[in-house]
Amino acid sequence: MMMNKELSIVLLLAWRSVWKNKRRTVLTLLTVVIGSAMIIFLNAFATGGHEQMIEDAVSTNTGHIQIHEKGFWDNRGTDYAFQADEGLLKLLESDSRIKSFSRRIHAAGLLSCRDTTVGAMIQAVDPARENEVTDLHRHIIEGRFLDENDTTSVVLGAVLARNLGVKPGGKIALISQGFDGSIAAEKLTVVGLFNSGNPEYDQSLMIMPFAQAQQTFTMMGYINAITIHLKSPAYTDAVRDHIRRHVDTGALEVMGWDGLMPELVQFIVMDDIGAYIFDFILFMVVAFGILNTIQMSVFERIREFGVMLAIGTRPGQVTAIVIFESLFISIIGVVLGMALGSGISYYFTLNPLDYSQFADEIAVWGIATTLFPAKLTWLNITVTSFLTLGLAVLFTVFPARRAAKLNPIEAIRHL
Amino acid sequence: MNLRKAAVVCMTALLLPAGEGLMALTAREIIDRAENAVRGNSAMGTYAITIKTRRWTRTMELKSWDHRSTKRSFSEITAPKKDAGNRFLLVNKTMHQYVPKLQQEIKISPSMMMQSWMGSDFTNDDIVKESSILDDYTQRLIGNKSIDGTECYEVELIPKKDADVVWGKIIYYARITDCLPVRQEFYNEHNVMKKVMALSGFKTMHDRVIPTIMKMQTVGKDDRYTVMEIKEIRFNVAIPDYIFSLQNLKRK
Numbered sequence: 001m002m003m004n005k006e007l008s009i010v011l012l013l014a015w016r017s018v019w020k021n022k023r024r025t026v027l028t029l030l031t032v033v034i035g036s037a038m039i040i041f042l043n044a045f046a047t048g049g050h051e052q053m054i055e056d057a058v059s060t061n062t063g064h065i066q067i068h069e070k071g072f073w074d075n076r077g078t079d080y081a082f083q084a085d086e087g088l089l090k091l092l093e094s095d096s097r098i099k100s101f102s103r104r105i106h107a108a109g110l111l112s113c114r115d116t117t118v119g120a121m122i123q124a125v126d127p128a129r130e131n132e133v134t135d136l137h138r139h140i141i142e143g144r145f146l147d148e149n150d151t152t153s154v155v156l157g158a159v160l161a162r163n164l165g166v167k168p169g170g171k172i173a174l175i176s177q178g179f180d181g182s183i184a185a186e187k188l189t190v191v192g193l194f195n196s197g198n199p200e201y202d203q204s205l206m207i208m209p210f211a212q213a214q215q216t217f218t219m220m221g222y223i224n225a226i227t228i229h230l231k232s233p234a235y236t237d238a239v240r241d242h243i244r245r246h247v248d249t250g251a252l253e254v255m256g257w258d259g260l261m262p263e264l265v266q267f268i269v270m271d272d273i274g275a276y277i278f279d280f281i282l283f284m285v286v287a288f289g290i291l292n293t294i295q296m297s298v299f300e301r302i303r304e305f306g307v308m309l310a311i312g313t314r315p316g317q318v319t320a321i322v323i324f325e326s327l328f329i330s331i332i333g334v335v336l337g338m339a340l341g342s343g344i345s346y347y348f349t350l351n352p353l354d355y356s357q358f359a360d361e362i363a364v365w366g367i368a369t370t371l372f373p374a375k376l377t378w379l380n381i382t383v384t385s386f387l388t389l390g391l392a393v394l395f396t397v398f399p400a401r402r403a404a405k406l407n408p409i410e411a412i413r414h415l
Numbered sequence: 416m417n418l419r420k421a422a423v424v425c426m427t428a429l430l431l432p433a434g435e436g437l438m439a440l441t442a443r444e445i446i447d448r449a450e451n452a453v454r455g456n457s458a459m460g461t462y463a464i465t466i467k468t469r470r471w472t473r474t475m476e477l478k479s480w481d482h483r484s485t486k487r488s489f490s491e492i493t494a495p496k497k498d499a500g501n502r503f504l505l506v507n508k509t510m511h512q513y514v515p516k517l518q519q520e521i522k523i524s525p526s527m528m529m530q531s532w533m534g535s536d537f538t539n540d541d542i543v544k545e546s547s548i549l550d551d552y553t554q555r556l557i558g559n560k561s562i563d564g565t566e567c568y569e570v571e572l573i574p575k576k577d578a579d580v581v582w583g584k585i586i587y588y589a590r591i592t593d594c595l596p597v598r599q600e601f602y603n604e605h606n607v608m609k610k611v612m613a614l615s616g617f618k619t620m621h622d623r624v625i626p627t628i629m630k631m632q633t634v635g636k637d638d639r640y641t642v643m644e645i646k647e648i649r650f651n652v653a654i655p656d657y658i659f660s661l662q663n664l665k666r667k
Contacts, residue, residue, distance in 0.1 A: 079468055079469065079470045079471075110521065110523070110527070112519075112521040112522065115522055116522075117521055117522050117523060117524055117527070119527065119530070173514070173517050173519050173521060175512065175514055175517075175521055177533065177534040179470075180471060180473075181466060181468065181471050181473045181534055182473075182495075182497045182498055183497075183498050183501055183514065183516070183533065185514045185516045185517050186516075186517070187517055187519075
């Protein structure tokens with residue numbers, strides 16, 4: 001009981017001193033509120049932006065997981081190919097975490113239309129399944145996407161088509177090399193153009209039907225890749241490892257999106273480092289704001305502490321009073337900051353920042369995302385709150401100890 | 416260029432009035448002799464090109480007409496059946512490929528001259544020879560080096576500023592005895608070696624001794640290479656103009 005009473009006196013004294021100098025407290029509160037709100041918002045913005053970039057990259061073409069013959073992803077040659085056996089296909093069909101998967105053939109070749117010849121990346125897909133694996137069909141700006149009955153019909157990136165001088169309905173010639181080393185050549189009809197926003201695809205990607213590519217490139221049943229789209233990106237590692245356990249990993253490579261797009265992962269890591277540095281600066285601003293306030297408040301009350309110590313208050317109690325004072329300010333600040341930060345974040349979740357004006361500048365990084373939404377996570381809010389409180393207490397220890405160590409006789413006489 | 420060459424010749428003549436055999440060759444003369452020997456002013460030949468990749472090995476036969484002085488060349492794949500009839504023509508610095516399956520010719524733009532020819536380790540330029548190591552590069556003799564027991568001149572070729580070539584540097588090893596090439600190393604603009612061509616099978620073809628086997632390998636891709644073997648060749652023969660015509664390219 002004694003302890004409780006003592007504690008309540010300490011808390012009361014601390015609470016009173018919080019409001020003794022209202023203007024200073026309000027200013028400090030503002031620092032804490034704005035600081036923590038900004039940290040929460042910036043983190044939410046980074047999280048949301050990164051998830052969006054991954055989602056865009058995955059859904060445009062890459063998928064969450066790909067299976068190839070070992071070495072394909074580094075060399076991208078048509079001759080890195082494998083035969084997808086029944087067992088593997090059944091494994092993928094039966095996994096409930098997989099939304100869909102599609103077999104692909106990849107090649108490099110020349111496309112020619114009248115006097116113009118342009119190098120292109122050729123990707124053969126199964127039109128019936130591709131719509132569930134990627135959303136390239138939603139980026140068609142002219143004509144249509146491939147369907148199951150197509151043979152020599154192809155879809156081109158809009159920039160590629162412009163460079164070739166061809167429109168939907170137009171004919172082009174393809175020359176490349178077959179899987180057996182022979183010359184692969186075909187006359188093709190362009191049926192649609194896409195604008196994915198990814199400059200690499202728009203400039204150089206041609207999509208053709210899988211069955212036709214099997215013949216054109218003399219694939220003899222071999223394929224270059226299986227692209228898998230999962231029901232949630234969170235399953236990526238688990239499904240990847242699950243597949244790895246069932247295939248010969250000496251012959252095949254099973255890669256998650258992070259392995260498929262290391263440059264995107266690198267960008268995110270770099271961006272995160274930048275954000276951490278900024279977070280650190282903000283935390284320091286908040287911490288020193290609190291330190292400053294408490295320091296001043298202790299300095300102004302030297303006589304008061306002197307009297308308290310003189311009438312028998314223990315130094316530990318004085319320390320506690322000062323620390324609680326700072327804790328009260330930070331708790332109020334953090335709660336308000338959480339509300340403000342979450343509010344701003346939520347606004348940008350509903351109204352993503354539109355960077356499409358800067359699409360060309362962003363494209364330099366190989367990023368096709370132009371709408372950046374914020375995404376709040378509990379982790380972000382919890383970590384920010386506790387770090388702010390922790391720092392506030394940590395930075396108050398020094399002035400608090402100073403108050404406790406005062407010599408009462410000298411302190412009472414202090415002006 | 417001619418002035419410079421003349422100057423070089425004059426200087427050499429003045430400084431070394433001894434017999435020609437003793438006269439030191441300039442780097443340009445070494446390359447000039449090598450090219451003259453290997454390509455002549457014109458050449459007509461049959462080649463076997465074997466491409467080995469990690470998955471397959473296949474051999475094609477190629478007939479080729481090369482007119483070095485006018486920078487025209489024409490070649491046609493004659494075997495295997497599947498690829499026979501594909502023809503390649505270089506005129507006016509432009510390469511054309513005729514694809515019999517499409518019954519259509521495709522223009523290969525100059526920017527694609529450095530791309531792989533038919534999936535081999537040779538580039539389009541290596542086959543149709545648009546660029547000239549004599550005129551598009553400046554030659555500098557670095558020294559002598561022994562390549563597989565053969566004493567060679569080591570000549571460095573740096574592209575001229577206005578030359579439309581992709582290599583940043585070529586190191587050309589030519590035998591001291593007769594200036595025939597033994598080895599060529601191709602570097603990119605960052606001075607990293609990308610390809611190596613080893614020449615061997617020196618024997619008399621038509622009226623001269625030349626290397627008949629050229630093995631091209633891409634650095635870092637040890638599981639593949641391309642070998643071009645000269646089966647038959649005749650030098651400095653008159654080649655009628657119609658050979659280098661689009662009609663000849665597209666003939667049925």
